[in-house]
Amino acid sequence: MNRGQLLYEGKAKSVYLSDTPDELIVAFRDDITAFDGQKKDSLAGKGGYNARISAFFFTYLEEKGIPTHFMGMIDDHTMAVKRLNMIPLEVIVRNRAAGSIVRRYPFREGQTFDTPLIVMDYKDDSRHDPMINDDIIIALGLLSRDEIQHVRDLALAVNRHLKELFRARGLDLVDFKIEFGRFGDTILLGDEISMDSMRLWDVKTGASLDKDVYRYDKGDVLSAYAKVVDMMIPKEFGGVQ
Ligand SMILES: Nc1ncnc2c1ncn2[C@@H]1O[C@H](COP(=O)(O)OP(=O)(O)O)[C@@H](O)[C@H]1O
Ligand SMILES: [Mg+2]
Known part of the structure; x- marks a missing residue:
């Protein structure tokens, strides 16, 4: 698959057209950002870790019946995906209280x-x-009430499967x-599932193995990401087409 024109350059990934109109190429860069892009760095290898773990999770979730945009890896930091009409929502699932929810509401960290x-x-x-609610989502024309329920169900299913893994x-x-995002009439899971977009704590030590290591200078973020990749991805998972 040939990489075409750059369509969008985000904070951590670059999205390119491909030679097929309904497929895109997503390159995971080594850039890492936090606090709305106020803190920024480039860490060699980071993009590869996130691309590989995303590929692994998308493949696993597809096996569990969750439809995703993932088509395959092109190299170890680049994937081919279905071109979606993205729904501008960050759907966040929380099993424990950490981060912004603890700052905004009287929850105990880790509860x-x-x-x-x-x-x-x-x-x-x-x-x-900004945090949004169902009425605002509908008023903005982002999703219908039934679609909100569908997205919630998908998010909870993703949570169950990832949590278990x-x-x-x-x-x-x-x-x-x-x-x-929308692909024709269907809503697919898009973007990425990586250490940039989750909080992961070591059950025994409580240590963070995710972007919090970078956000709060808790140590070497690259070794944390490498550790998760090593622990999660079986050797036989190739990913690259
Ligand atoms: N399958 C897809 N089709 C179209 N756009 C996508 C797809 N998957 C992810 N995107 C979008 O591509 C961008 C990925 O780059 P990223 O660096 O994460 O950007 P951002 O800074 O906006 O989060 C995001 O805006 C994301 O919504
Ligand atoms: Mg992003």
């Missing part, structure tokens, strides 16, 4: 939610991704963010 919480933010950096490797999935 477990009996039922996972779904929080949706309107994806717009210039507005600092991590738990078996001694990792606790605290929270994660996913994005969806």
Whole structure:
């Protein structure tokens, strides 16, 4: 598959056209950012870790019946995906309280939610991704009420499957963010599922193995990402076409 014109350059990935109109090429760059892009660095190898783990999770979730945009790896930091009409929502699933929810509401850091919480933010950096609710989503014409329910169901299913997978490797999935998009009449899971978009705690030590290591200068973020890739991806998972 040939890489065409650059369509969009985001904070961590570059999206290119391909030779097929309904397929795109997503290159995971080594850039890492936090706090709405205020903190920025480039860490050699980071893009590859996130691309490989995303490919692995998309493949695993497809096996579990969750439709995703993932088509295959082109090289170890680039994937081919179906071109989606992205829904500008960050769908966040929280199993424990951490990060912004602790700053905004009187939850205790690390407290477990009996039922996972779904929080949706309107994806717009210039507005600092404000939290949104069902009525606003409908008024903005982003999703119908039934589609909101469908997206919630998909997000909870993703959570169940990922949580189980991590738990078996001694990792606790605290929270994660996913994005969806439309492909014709269907809503597919898009974007990425990586250490940039989740919180993962080591069950035994409580250590963070995700972007919090970078956000809060908790140590070497590249070794944290490498460790997750090593723990999660079986040797026989190739990914590259
Ligand atoms: N399958 C897809 N089709 C079209 N756009 C996508 C697809 N998957 C992800 N995207 C979009 O491509 C961009 C990926 O780059 P990223 O660096 O994550 O950007 P951002 O800074 O906007 O989060 C995101 O805006 C994401 O919504
Ligand atoms: Mg992004």
